[in-house]
Amino acid sequence: MTTALPTDRKTWRVDLGDMPPSVLVSAAWVSLMAVIALLADVVAPYDYQDMDLLGRLKPPVWMDGGTWAHPLGTDDLGRDVLSRIIESLRISLFVALLGTLIGAVLGTVIGFTAAHFRGWVDHVVMVLIDFQAALPFIILALAVLAFFGNSFVLFVLVMGVYGWERYARIVRGLALSASSHGYAVAVRTLGANPVRVYLRHILPNMGSAIIVNMTLNFPETILVETSLSFLGLGIQPPLTSLGNMVGFGRDYLLTAWWIAVLPSIVIFVTTLAFSLLGDWLRDRLDPTLRGT
Known part of the structure; x- marks a missing residue:
């Protein structure tokens, strides 16, 4: 006779049938931008x-x-x-996507580390989280890029540092809560190692929270990338991005406004679309907000 292992694994899904018009338009715009970015060499x-x-x-x-x-x-x-603009969109979205993924992985690992070891490790992690949250990221990025020089790889890694503290704070809190649940205790009692407990049993339960945070963090990463590129410390020629297009076009605002204004419109509409889509996903996936 076998005994079923207790589980508290949550299932979540998104109902697309009740999307408001603004979210539908946002989803269509995001899909269009993704297709254009993927097929940039073909459509340009x-x-x-x-x-x-x-x-x-x-x-x-x-x-x-x-x-x-x-x-x-x-x-x-x-x-x-x-x-x-098409090529700049591809590079800006690529950098923002990599930066968001790196930040999510880094924050998740740090959050799990703090929840597992607790004690002084947890205290150090919380101090680092508060330090990162209090320090304006633009200043940190400017200092790093100015001191170490600029390269595409370093720039992507700097983008990956942005927002990691949000993931770490969320994952730490959810991991501490999940560790006290019966299923996690049962898995440990059966001899599962900590890596398996966190990745196989605890991480799936917080998937919706991480995904929502990624959708909200992604447009912010785009804005940070375009801001640094506008200042000349982001994407460097011969590569192009939406930010350095605006930066190069600012000298022609009175004579050739389209050089700077058109990519600015793309930045605004794209980040707005991602933000609206992220807010809607948060309302659908966060159990504390569902139905409000």
């Missing part, structure tokens, strides 16, 4: 580095002098703005 009409000095500063097609050859105009070097 030109190579984003192609220059045409004779065709520099051409306006968008809806303005006098604009042509369908360059629907969103050209920049100061004659490069197609639409092609550069």
